[in-house]
Amino acid sequence: MSKAVVLLSGGLDSATCCAVAKSDGFEIVALSFCYGQRHTVELAAARRVARAFGITEHRIAEIDLHAFGGALLSDATDVPKDRILQAEEADIPPTYVPARNTIFLAYAIGWAEVLSCGDIYIGVNAVDYSGYPDCRPEYIEAFQKTANLATKAAIEGRSLTIHTPLINLSKAGIIRLGSDLGVDYGITHSCYDPSTDGLACGRCDSCLLRKRGFAEAGVVDPTTYQQS
């Protein structure tokens, strides 16, 4: 069985990505990042998801993004609440972390090369996304081209594919897909600003998108929110 590196944040998108990679026939190896994010509780969720999928190789790389700021870092500005959802907005929200997906994917291609594996899954989404530039199809395409020039594997003729199975789905579509594949969304975490005991705030962009997704998918949301 071929291995695929799945970028695993512990959110509902990356959990769905695991389910898709598995149904595509891959043995999943998972890569998460500890980057000083405000919501380190998501790493606990990443571990739960890895366990649920029987993933034996799950690396958590410590990376240093403090130089770059952004509201998702624990010592930075406040996470915005109760906003109009970004899907309808053109602005890039303050939760944007510069170059985050480029950094994540760069590590993923490094690890993929070490494992001699040619497949990477990332749960980016260009529909119900949060306005991040590095979630767009044209960005992923360009990164894949770069990756196929960057490595020894590429020089030796083994190509690398960046799979983005969620890129054209709505949040509701992702939830329907994952539900069909048996994902337990109760173990995932989306909130940008959870309480110290890990409860989702219910009011940040990510919570609002998640709630709306479950509602539109007609699937019961297993999340306990501080405020509904």
Added chain:
Amino acid sequence: MSKAVVLLSGGLDSATCCAVAKSDGFEIVALSFCYGQRHTVELAAARRVARAFGITEHRIAEIDLHAFGGALLSDATDVPKDRILQAEEADIPPTYVPARNTIFLAYAIGWAEVLSCGDIYIGVNAVDYSGYPDCRPEYIEAFQKTANLATKAAIEGRSLTIHTPLINLSKAGIIRLGSDLGVDYGITHSCYDPSTDGLACGRCDSCLLRKRGFAEAGVVDPTTYQQS
């Protein structure tokens, strides 16, 4: 004066890059990485170079490459010695670290965005290089395209340029260029396998390329080697 991010390893290439960025009229901000490399003594060299150029903003990002192995990491395999120089060889040497430049450049574009700066300098070289895939012009071009899709700045129409002033120079050419611009190569460090007190081994690929470069440039090599 516009700022430019210069990737600064403390070696002779990146020191020359600083000199070029300065002569191009930029205020230099420098980015180095502590990645568990065997030659952490190079970080001391990076600090010396930063001081010599009067760089006030010099960040050293801690990154985690241990997952990926490679001989440049301090706990990995031996650094090869006394080999035929890679410039004449087609093989990629064991000192190759998968995806290293992609990771470095990913951080650089993140920091460039935070600083609202559109210029990055990296001292890659495709002539007297060590056979690394991520030092080739086609790789840099692809990365620049990716960078110009990855960031908020790109969406807002501010473009990013990856400058590679050394890419077509021989090591001798780099040394001549830097000497003309007043670089003090005595404070730089190239060796992959220095002694505990920081002396260059004189026998690894990097020392061999450095020695030959000075000889061909007709410039006195200020380096003290353990073995000449």
